[in-house]
Amino acid sequence: MDKNLLRVAGVKPVFLIVGFLTLVQSLSILLLAKSLAEVVSALFAGEPLKEQGAKALLFLLAFLVRHACALLMSRVSYRFAEATGSSMRRQTMDKLFQLGPRLAGDRGTGDLVTLVLEGVTKFRTYMELIIPRMVGMAVTPALLLVYVYTLDTSSGVILTLTMPIIIVFMILIGMTARKQMDRQLKSYRTLSNHFVDSLRGLETLKFLGRSRSHSESIAAVSDRYRSATMRTLRVAFLSSFAMDFFTMLSVASVAVSLGLRLVNEQMTLVTGLTILILAPEYFLPVRLVGADFHATLDGKEAGEAMRSIIDRKAVQAELLEADGAGESKAAASRDAVFNWQKDSVLALHGVGVKYEEDGVASLNEVNLEFKGYATIGIIGESGAGKSTLVDILGGFLHPTSGTIEVNGHRVSALTDEKWRRMTSYIPQRPYIFSGTLADNVRFYYPEATNEAVAGVIAAAGLSELVASLPNGLDEMIGGGGRALSGGQEQRVALARALLSSRPVMLLDEPTAHLDIETEYELKETLLPLFEGKLVFLATHRLHWMVDMDLIVVMQQGQVAEVGTHPELVARKGVYYDLIQSQLEGIH
Numbered sequence: 001m002d003k004n005l006l007r008v009a010g011v012k013p014v015f016l017i018v019g020f021l022t023l024v025q026s027l028s029i030l031l032l033a034k035s036l037a038e039v040v041s042a043l044f045a046g047e048p049l050k051e052q053g054a055k056a057l058l059f060l061l062a063f064l065v066r067h068a069c070a071l072l073m074s075r076v077s078y079r080f081a082e083a084t085g086s087s088m089r090r091q092t093m094d095k096l097f098q099l100g101p102r103l104a105g106d107r108g109t110g111d112l113v114t115l116v117l118e119g120v121t122k123f124r125t126y127m128e129l130i131i132p133r134m135v136g137m138a139v140t141p142a143l144l145l146v147y148v149y150t151l152d153t154s155s156g157v158i159l160t161l162t163m164p165i166i167i168v169f170m171i172l173i174g175m176t177a178r179k180q181m182d183r184q185l186k187s188y189r190t191l192s193n194h195f196v197d198s199l200r201g202l203e204t205l206k207f208l209g210r211s212r213s214h215s216e217s218i219a220a221v222s223d224r225y226r227s228a229t230m231r232t233l234r235v236a237f238l239s240s241f242a243m244d245f246f247t248m249l250s251v252a253s254v255a256v257s258l259g260l261r262l263v264n265e266q267m268t269l270v271t272g273l274t275i276l277i278l279a280p281e282y283f284l285p286v287r288l289v290g291a292d293f294h295a296t297l298d299g300k301e302a303g304e305a306m307r308s309i310i311d312r313k314a315v316q317a318e319l320l321e322a323d324g325a326g327e328s329k330a331a332a333s334r335d336a337v338f339n340w341q342k343d344s345v346l347a348l349h350g351v352g353v354k355y356e357e358d359g360v361a362s363l364n365e366v367n368l369e370f371k372g373y374a375t376i377g378i379i380g381e382s383g384a385g386k387s388t389l390v391d392i393l394g395g396f397l398h399p400t401s402g403t404i405e406v407n408g409h410r411v412s413a414l415t416d417e418k419w420r421r422m423t424s425y426i427p428q429r430p431y432i433f434s435g436t437l438a439d440n441v442r443f444y445y446p447e448a449t450n451e452a453v454a455g456v457i458a459a460a461g462l463s464e465l466v467a468s469l470p471n472g473l474d475e476m477i478g479g480g481g482r483a484l485s486g487g488q489e490q491r492v493a494l495a496r497a498l499l500s501s502r503p504v505m506l507l508d509e510p511t512a513h514l515d516i517e518t519e520y521e522l523k524e525t526l527l528p529l530f531e532g533k534l535v536f537l538a539t540h541r542l543h544w545m546v547d548m549d550l551i552v553v554m555q556q557g558q559v560a561e562v563g564t565h566p567e568l569v570a571r572k573g574v575y576y577d578l579i580q581s582q583l584e585g586i587h
Helices: 011-044 049-099 101-107 109-151 153-207 211-263 269-310 326-330 334-338 386-394 437-441 450-459 463-468 486-500 516-529 542-547 565-571 574-582
Strands: 319-322 345-353 363-371 375-379 401-406 409-411 423-426 504-508 534-539 550-555 558-563
Touching (some): 153 269, 375 542, 386 550, 423 486, 437 450, 437 486, 550 574, 565 574
Antiparallel strands (some): 319 409
16 A cells, blocks of 8 residues: 555545445444355254245345445545545646646656546545555454454464465565566656657647657557556566466365365364355455555556655745845835835845756856846856756756855745746747637736737737638647648747736747747847836847847856856856857848
């Protein structure tokens, strides 16, 4: 059983209810076995059938109670599993939104989509089965064994000795099955990510004439998943066979012992039959756990994966102190702290980021200060730390060292919800939802009017597109709708940011996948819209830097230079070397 299962909210009352029903069910099994053995023994002794009516009725009552308890346990477990699964999905989705695009990039979109959709269903199945199975394995065998000992010590000893053998074998099989399941899950994640990425790039592959050759890659990934699945199924089938085999041997050992003593008249038929009926019931809960182990293992893995996301380090920023102002200033309203205006100041003091404790720092001792409304260019080679710095500034990432100061208040990170409401984010590839053009633009501001949407559509340079659409703003785009070009998708993302009227904008390589003509068209649209905002633009295209108020040059996770374009060119440092290497014609 998952050790984190007891941490699930509301699980303890469910365990108590299932435990009580299991106890009643176990007592009904005892009554069932005893009454059936007495009826058969009496008939074997030659007593008339009509005299066994009361005992037969008792057997029927015990039989009905047993199955009624099983039905009630199933319903209780199902309702709890349904509620828990829905709660886990909500918590996972909330956490994914809190953690931002960094996690999606690390885990893979396909993996996260599969986890939230199929993983929750598998986790519900796991919860529904594991609770009654584990409670049954803990209660029923113990109660039946005690009763068997009161009837016959030898049979009780046989049952006692054979049960640990089966449990040890279950553990060994489980360890092997877990290794196979881990391999299958890894292959499944690869297949999910590969499938989603293939769908996204299908149009590009078709345009480049590589769609047929890419099918070989899809076939190879699919075949690896098929092989992993077949290995897992082989282990599952072999373990089920072995479980039934050892259980059969155990029951046969009891039956042989009982038969010999019955022949030698050392035991009554009623006692022998009762023990013989109870022996399979004694092993049944263990067999059910073993049979459901493989059916629930992927659900357990899915639950652990969702829990790992939900339990990730808290992303709420902590107000540390206000320099020189004491505790009263530190306790000021978060709205005032994170509210960005023309006289606001944002400073980073020794900020660093390490994804692994012993790994290389993605950011190291970053010290920067930004004031009011300005356009900030973040430039550097691939892997220099541009995207990591943008993640810090956007609140998608918590620094592992250093502090940040906002309007005179030191905070541990910019991950506070108040700061996020001040910022809008335009990634390299903005996501276009399956919906109308207007609904896609309303992403940050769902209650915006059609007039407001039309205004930002015009400001973002999408008026010609809207005019060409049969349904205008109500045209369906995204999955199943009209496809947009890369430049049009970026303009939709820009319209989202403009509609929100948020004073801080973050752009992470927004034109990296666009051709140069489309990029210059988008640039002409963007630059006038940067007025009256604090804009952070991370890019490797140096022609943007001429129009920036301040340029931050990153190199190997550190700030190499800071200044305006003329200052950095005159300095002939790292920035000047980048210009020379790219030969972009900047003068």
